[in-house]
Amino acid sequence: MEGAVAVDDMRFLLLVLILPFAGSAIAAFLPQRGRDVAASLTGLNAIAGATIIASFYPVVSAGEVARLEMAWLPTLGLNLTLRLDGFTWLFAMLVLVIGALVSLYARYYMAPTDPVPRFFAFLQAFTGAMLGIVLSGNLIQIAFFWELTGLFSFLLIGYWHHNQSARDGARMALIVTGAGGVCLLLGLMLLGRAAGSYDVDAVLAARTAIQNDAAYLPALILILLGAFTKSAQVPFHFWLPHAMAAPTPVSAYLHSATLVKAGIFLLILLWPVLAGTESWFLIVTSVGLATLLVGAWSAIFQQDLKGLLAYSTISHLGLITLLLGLGSPLGAVAAIFHTVNHATFKASLFMAVGIIDRETGTRDLRLLSGLVRFMPITATLAMVAAAAMAGVPLLNGFLSKEMFLAEALQTHSGTVIDVALPYLATLASMFSVLYSVRFIHQTFFGPAPSGLRHEPREAPPWIRLPIEILVVTCLLVGVLPALTIGPFLATAVGSVLGESAPAYSLAVWHGFTVPLLMSFVALLGGLALYILFSAQLNATEQPPFIGRLKGRRTFEAVLAAIVQAARALLRWLGTKRLQVQLRLVILAALVAGTLPFLRFGYSRGPLPDTLIDPIFGLLWILGGACAIAAAALAKFHRLVALVLLGGAGLATCISFIWLSAPDLALTQLLVEIVTLVLLLLGLRWLPQRLPDIWPAGSKPGTVGFRRGGDLLIALLGGAGMAALAYAMMTRPLPGSLSRYYVEQAYPGGGGTNVVNVILVDFRAFDTLGEITVLAIVALTVFTLLRRFRPAPESIQMPAQQHRQNAFDDAREGHKRGDTLVHYLLVPRAIIQWLFPVILMFAIYLLMRGHDLPGGGFAGGITASIAIILLYIANGTRAVEATLQVVPVRWISAGLLCASGMGLAALAFGYPFLTSHSRYLAIPWIGDIPLATALIFDIGVFAVVVGTTVLILIAIAHQSIRAPRAKPVNAAPSTSVGEPV
Amino acid sequence: MEIVLALAIGVLTASGLWLIFRPRTFQVILGLSLLSYAVNLFILAAGRLRSDAPPIVGRDPASADPALYADPLPQALVLTAIVISFATTALLLVVLLASRGLTGTDHVDGEDGEA
Numbered sequence A: 001m002e003g004a005v006a007v008d009d010m011r012f013l014l015l016v017l018i019l020p021f022a023g024s025a026i027a028a029f030l031p032q033r034g035r036d037v038a039a040s041l042t043g044l045n046a047i048a049g050a051t052i053i054a055s056f057y058p059v060v061s062a063g064e065v066a067r068l069e070m071a072w073l074p075t076l077g078l079n080l081t082l083r084l085d086g087f088t089w090l091f092a093m094l095v096l097v098i099g100a101l102v103s104l105y106a107r108y109y110m111a112p113t114d115p116v117p118r119f120f121a122f123l124q125a126f127t128g129a130m131l132g133i134v135l136s137g138n139l140i141q142i143a144f145f146w147e148l149t150g151l152f153s154f155l156l157i158g159y160w161h162h163n164q165s166a167r168d169g170a171r172m173a174l175i176v177t178g179a180g181g182v183c184l185l186l187g188l189m190l191l192g193r194a195a196g197s198y199d200v201d202a203v204l205a206a207r208t209a210i211q212n213d214a215a216y217l218p219a220l221i222l223i224l225l226g227a228f229t230k231s232a233q234v235p236f237h238f239w240l241p242h243a244m245a246a247p248t249p250v251s252a253y254l255h256s257a258t259l260v261k262a263g264i265f266l267l268i269l270l271w272p273v274l275a276g277t278e279s280w281f282l283i284v285t286s287v288g289l290a291t292l293l294v295g296a297w298s299a300i301f302q303q304d305l306k307g308l309l310a311y312s313t314i315s316h317l318g319l320i321t322l323l324l325g326l327g328s329p330l331g332a333v334a335a336i337f338h339t340v341n342h343a344t345f346k347a348s349l350f351m352a353v354g355i356i357d358r359e360t361g362t363r364d365l366r367l368l369s370g371l372v373r374f375m376p377i378t379a380t381l382a383m384v385a386a387a388a389m390a391g392v393p394l395l396n397g398f399l400s401k402e403m404f405l406a407e408a409l410q411t412h413s414g415t416v417i418d419v420a421l422p423y424l425a426t427l428a429s430m431f432s433v434l435y436s437v438r439f440i441h442q443t444f445f446g447p448a449p450s451g452l453r454h455e456p457r458e459a460p461p462w463i464r465l466p467i468e469i470l471v472v473t474c475l476l477v478g479v480l481p482a483l484t485i486g487p488f489l490a491t492a493v494g495s496v497l498g499e500s501a502p503a504y505s506l507a508v509w510h511g512f513t514v515p516l517l518m519s520f521v522a523l524l525g526g527l528a529l530y531i532l533f534s535a536q537l538n539a540t541e542q543p544p545f546i547g548r549l550k551g552r553r554t555f556e557a558v559l560a561a562i563v564q565a566a567r568a569l570l571r572w573l574g575t576k577r578l579q580v581q582l583r584l585v586i587l588a589a590l591v592a593g594t595l596p597f598l599r600f601g602y603s604r605g606p607l608p609d610t611l612i613d614p615i616f617g618l619l620w621i622l623g624g625a626c627a628i629a630a631a632a633l634a635k636f637h638r639l640v641a642l643v644l645l646g647g648a649g650l651a652t653c654i655s656f657i658w659l660s661a662p663d664l665a666l667t668q669l670l671v672e673i674v675t676l677v678l679l680l681l682g683l684r685w686l687p688q689r690l691p692d693i694w695p696a697g698s699k700p701g702t703v704g705f706r707r708g709g710d711l712l713i714a715l716l717g718g719a720g721m722a723a724l725a726y727a728m729m730t731r732p733l734p735g736s737l738s739r740y741y742v743e744q745a746y747p748g749g750g751g752t753n754v755v756n757v758i759l760v761d762f763r764a765f766d767t768l769g770e771i772t773v774l775a776i777v778a779l780t781v782f783t784l785l786r787r788f789r790p791a792p793e794s795i796q797m798p799a800q801q802h803r804q805n806a807f808d809d810a811r812e813g814h815k816r817g818d819t820l821v822h823y824l825l826v827p828r829a830i831i832q833w834l835f836p837v838i839l840m841f842a843i844y845l846l847m848r849g850h851d852l853p854g855g856g857f858a859g860g861i862t863a864s865i866a867i868i869l870l871y872i873a874n875g876t877r878a879v880e881a882t883l884q885v886v887p888v889r890w891i892s893a894g895l896l897c898a899s900g901m902g903l904a905a906l907a908f909g910y911p912f913l914t915s916h917s918r919y920l921a922i923p924w925i926g927d928i929p930l931a932t933a934l935i936f937d938i939g940v941f942a943v944v945v946g947t948t949v950l951i952l953i954a955i956a957h958q959s960i961r962a963p964r965a966k967p968v969n970a971a972p973s974t975s976v977g978e979p980v
Numbered sequence B: 001m002e003i004v005l006a007l008a009i010g011v012l013t014a015s016g017l018w019l020i021f022r023p024r025t026f027q028v029i030l031g032l033s034l035l036s037y038a039v040n041l042f043i044l045a046a047g048r049l050r051s052d053a054p055p056i057v058g059r060d061p062a063s064a065d066p067a068l069y070a071d072p073l074p075q076a077l078v079l080t081a082i083v084i085s086f087a088t089t090a091l092l093l094v095v096l097l098a099s100r101g102l103t104g105t106d107h108v109d110g111e112d113g114e115a
Helices: A011-027 A037-055 A057-061 A086-111 A116-135 A137-158 A165-195 A200-204 A207-212 A216-230 A237-244 A250-253 A259-274 A278-300 A307-324 A329-360 A378-389 A396-409 A416-444 A463-479 A488-501 A516-539 A550-574 A578-600 A616-634 A638-658 A662-682 A701-729 A736-750 A754-762 A766-788 A799-810 A817-825 A825-848 A858-874 A876-882 A887-907 A933-960 B002-019 B027-046 B072-103
Strands: A066-073 A078-084 A919-922 A927-928
Touching: A011 A037, A011 A066, A011 A078, A011 A116, A037 A116, A057 A086, A057 A488, A078 A086, A078 A116, A078 A137, A086 A116, A086 A259, A086 A329, A086 A463, A086 A488, A116 A137, A116 A250, A116 A259, A137 A165, A137 A200, A137 A237, A137 A250, A137 A259, A165 A207, A165 A237, A165 A259, A165 A550, A200 A259, A207 A216, A207 A259, A207 A766, A216 A259, A216 A278, A237 A307, A237 A329, A237 A488, A237 A550, A250 A259, A250 A307, A250 A329, A250 A516, A259 A307, A259 A329, A259 A488, A278 A307, A278 A662, A307 A329, A307 A766, A329 A378, A329 A396, A329 A463, A329 A488, A329 A516, A378 A396, A378 A416, A378 A876, A396 A463, A396 A488, A396 A578, A396 A933, A416 A516, A463 A662, A463 B072, A488 A516, A550 A887, A616 B027, A638 A662, A638 A876, A638 B002, A638 B027, A662 A799, A662 A858, A662 A933, A662 B027, A662 B072, A701 B002, A736 A754, A736 B072, A754 A766, A754 A858, A754 A933, A754 B072, A766 A887, A766 A933, A766 B072, A799 A933, A817 A825, A825 A858, A825 A927, A825 A933, A858 A876, A858 A933, A887 A933, A887 B027, A933 B072, B002 B027, B027 B072
Parallel strands: none
Antiparallel strands: A066 A078, A919 A927
């Protein structure tokens, strides 16, 4: 231990949180035989964490809160905040120390055949999540780590996933606590709203505001739902016994100091702001009381040792909840104290049961007997721990139980609960004595067990060490409470209760008091009950009265009902038909677009219309006609529709020029060309359209109805867009970022073409994303086409090629393909000559883009058009015999170039993608802009060239490739990725 | 001018919507192209209509007056949209071709229901 040195550097808190997750990541990759390494790593990590936390003790014992804040989303008020006060200090120590002991125990418990490194990976990650809850200084952060504990506990409980009950138990725990987690998140959000901050310290200071807020009750109920599901309170307790399918070290950890205590932790943490109201008292006290009794009653009738401990855990959790529910400061003190005590004795009991299970092969109380002869040390340890659980004097359990009994005698609300509480508390304590005695007596005393696989032996020392440490702690705290736990408890109590911290005395002997009498009644009564009924207890299979209430059955019924309902809903509302889905999407958009107009009315804006230029009007009469005709003809006249689409595109393009957007017009025109080539290549693989699938006169009425409906939606959508556009255009332009861009384009970006400067400089990061999307699309297209299987009727050569071949066959001195070659002779000659010119033009567009219309996008498409033209004129094979275009390399070079330019800025100490600009004067040519943004634009250029060429060539290749269906007598298949 | 452009956007949208409701893949591709024209014009119109004022500034600071130029921001948005829409058209086309090869039909649902 580093000792009590105050650590000023709060970043150590972050280290405590990071250590387990880092350790988890390392353990996950250890080999199967690395279990010693994994266990040592886990143990040492926990000890290191505990050392750091311990070194904070001087800070927290002075009543201060150690805080670490790191900005995460400051605009949303979300920061990574870690805090440590007296109470969380105690809890973090508990989590870490018991974590270290459990890792030592697990090292010897787990069989070498199990995937042990994975176990330790999960265990550490779980520890990290638990510490996250404890150390979080922000409510949302708590909810996050809360869910994380649920996730890792799922993995831990289901660790032996070959085991059906482990899988079921894990799933049940996940669903129950996960559903609670959702409630908790909502509740914490309400709480944060009421307090005006999500920061825990701010929330803790806002008690009055919270309790007077209208959202107090819903927030309380939601938070309690989260805490109760996690802490296995009635009626959500049923998941805990099923979680016993986990390996015993997991049970020892999850059900003593961690998982189930997370709910208790939260209740204590928020106790100062939530407790003290009538609703808190009624809900928390009655749930705690019910859990205390149900748990204790059920524990009596368990035949499985772990089942007994599970129900006893539920009962003790109920006791703590009950104490918190009372709302009195002394109750809170007792709750904190009992939380620590329960963790120590329950962890040691689980570990002892694990040893018994390993040595005898059974956990059935009816089969076990007389083990004290074979394992005296383990037996002694288990007996001391069980005595602590029963509340025997001189052990820690006795002290907190005394506090509980004393508190039960006080008047809190004047309701019937006050009257009944002393009796019910004594009764529950009596049950607790009864099951503890039953556990000890039946396991360790009596005749030697029969029918065991082999004779049980004493456990090896290393596996006993954690139990010994815990049991000695129980004893020391029980005998000398004020010297051992006293100061730490006082610090914890001080941080929770602040000035209202009550006076309490931690002593074994308070004189002859009523609580002492109740304790003795419970002890003697429990013993007597055991003597009277032990035989009957062994004969029962389920607890009387409540045995029929099977939480599991209800859970499964609810789950099945939810699944059924979801399926029914899907059948009722869902569809796999694209047309229906698209109609719904558009209808929803129509409704969403219409609603504001219905509410606020429709009006044109104040701006006067600009004068209509008749030529612009004519342009759109033509453009609109093209669009409508394309829509009408797309089904039966694809080529015509394609040309008409081009007409509409051209009208758009001219509008761009008209409306002062030369860059757009240029790019649109070029993209029109490549899109046309693309669709023409695609036409080859589409089936011939039959005139109509409905023979004359037999068209069903529904078809006409549906088409009419579609037409109506389309017309409404069009009218809506027109109206919206008109309303928008007649209103003045609100101020926007554009002002900054125009003003800074030259001084800041070093270019005069504002659009291009925005793309490659101001918003270069967006553009980087966009060219990445382009690259991904191109690779996807390429990959999809590698395994392309055309429909059988499309594999045949098109009719025109048949005719050409027949013509070539019939002519003297002709060979196949000559007609095509002759036919394209003139275009080919022209394109051969034009090819370098177009490339030059592409580079010119690229270079001047920063100052004048052009840029990487336009230049890139131009260059790819040059290549495509070459392919069209010469044929795929002829081009590839001479020219090797490797588009994948273009794409990767472009991406490297663009992101490399961005990274270079980092090297000079500027943010990613900062650009630098200057002009270089070259004789005869003049000033050329040399912004580093040009390098970025070259990257864009390369990606666009690569993408366009890759897509088009990949589709073009399908025609010369051997169809998979018919591999004989066809050209060898080529792929674009590698040059042929 | 505003009314003409608004009507143009409306006609393009209506034609595009009609086509994307149709069952044949080729129709859907054309429909999406028409819709993208409409949307691009709409975004451009969000910067309001200016003729003869391309956003190409001079080198002296006095010329960098935003009032002199058409709004460059929608133009930058549309420019990348044009290129991306080519890529998505290509992807859609290839997916539909592959689907046609696998299912034997060019119906959007991969099975020939009603027309």
